[in-house]
Amino acid sequence: MSAVIKTTTPFAIETVLIKALAVLGVEPLKVDASNITSLKHNGGVQLGDIFTNRKDYNGIQHFRFEQGRWILRHDSDEMNGHITASTMASREYLSVQKFLSLLSKEYDIVYQEYLQELAEQERLRLEEQRKKRVEATRLQAIEKAKSQGYSVKETHNIKGQIQLVLTRMV
Amino acid sequence: MPEQKIVITIDDDGAITAKTAGFKGESCLEALEDLLELNGVVGEVKKTDEYHQLQAVKKAHIQTIKGRS
Numbered sequence: 590m591s592a593v594i595k596t597t598t599p600f601a602i603e604t605v606l607i608k609a610l611a612v613l614g615v616e617p618l619k620v621d622a623s624n625i626t627s628l629k630h631n632g633g634v635q636l637g638d639i640f641t642n643r644k645d646y647n648g649i650q651h652f653r654f655e656q657g658r659w660i661l662r663h664d665s666d667e668m669n670g671h672i673t674a675s676t677m678a679s680r681e682y683l684s685v686q687k688f689l690s691l692l693s694k695e696y697d698i699v700y701q702e703y704l705q706e707l708a709e710q711e712r713l714r715l716e717e718q719r720k721k722r723v724e725a726t727r728l729q730a731i732e733k734a735k736s737q738g739y740s741v742k743e744t745h746n747i748k749g750q751i752q753l754v755l756t757r758m759v
Numbered sequence: 760m761p762e763q764k765i766v767i768t769i770d771d772d773g774a775i776t777a778k779t780a781g782f783k784g785e786s787c788l789e790a791l792e793d794l795l796e797l798n799g800v801v802g803e804v805k806k807t808d809e810y811h812q813l814q815a816v817k818k819a820h821i822q823t824i825k826g827r828s
Contacts (some may be wrong), residue, residue: 615800739794751769752769754764759781
C-alpha cells in the first residue's frame with residue numbers, strides 16, 4: 590500500500606492559532622489558574638493549553654504546546670464515545686482531519702495578517718526612531734549654537750524640514 | 760559689526776545641510792565643525808562664491824605683502 594500525506598501548517602504562534610480557532614467558531618479558551626479546575630480531560634489538563642468546544646471520548650479536544658508547535662490532543666478513534674456514527678454522518682460534525690485541514694487554511698490567512706501587523710509595527714518603530722533622531726539633532730544643534738553665542742530662529746522650509754537660522758555679530 | 764550666519768536644515772532622516780555666510784575663508788568650515796561636530800560625517804562640501812572671493816582676496820593680499828618686502 591502506498592500513501593501520500595500532508596501535514597498541517599505547524600501552528601507555532603499562539604495568537605495566530607487562537608484567532609484562527611475563533612474564526613472557525615470553536616471557542617478557544619486558554620487554560621489558566623481561574624478555569625483549570627473546571628476543565629476535564631482524560632489525558633490531563635495543563636496551564637497554557639488551549640481548549641476548544643470539540644468533544645470526544647477523552648473529553649474536550651485541546652491544543653498543547655509541544656516541541657515548538659501547538660498539537661491537537663484528541664481521541665484517535667473518532668468512532669468511540671461521544672462521537673457516534675450518526676454524529677459522524679451529521680453535516681455539522683467535522684472530523685479531526687477535516688477540522689485540522691480547515692484550521693490550517695485559516696491559520697495561513699491569519700498568519701499573513703500577523704506578518705502585515707509585524708511589518709506595520711516595524712515601520713512604526715523605524716518612524717519613531719527617525720523622529721527621535723531628528724529631534725536629537727535639532728536639540729543638539731540649538732544647544733551648541735546658543736553656547737557659542739548664536740541667536741537661533743527656528744522655521745520650516747517648503748519641504749517641511751526643520752530650518753535653524755543662527756546669527757551672531759563678531 | 761559684521762554678522763555671521765549659519766542656516767542649518769535638518770532633513771527627514773536627521774541629516775544636516777548647513778550654509779554659512781559672513782565668515783572669512785576656512786573659518787566657516789571651522790565654525791561648522793565646532794557647532795555640529797562633523798568629524799567623519801560630512802558627505803559633501805560645496806564652497807560658495809563668497810568663500811572663493813575671500814580666498815582670492817586673501818591670496819592677493821599675501822602677494823601684495825610679499826611684493827612689498
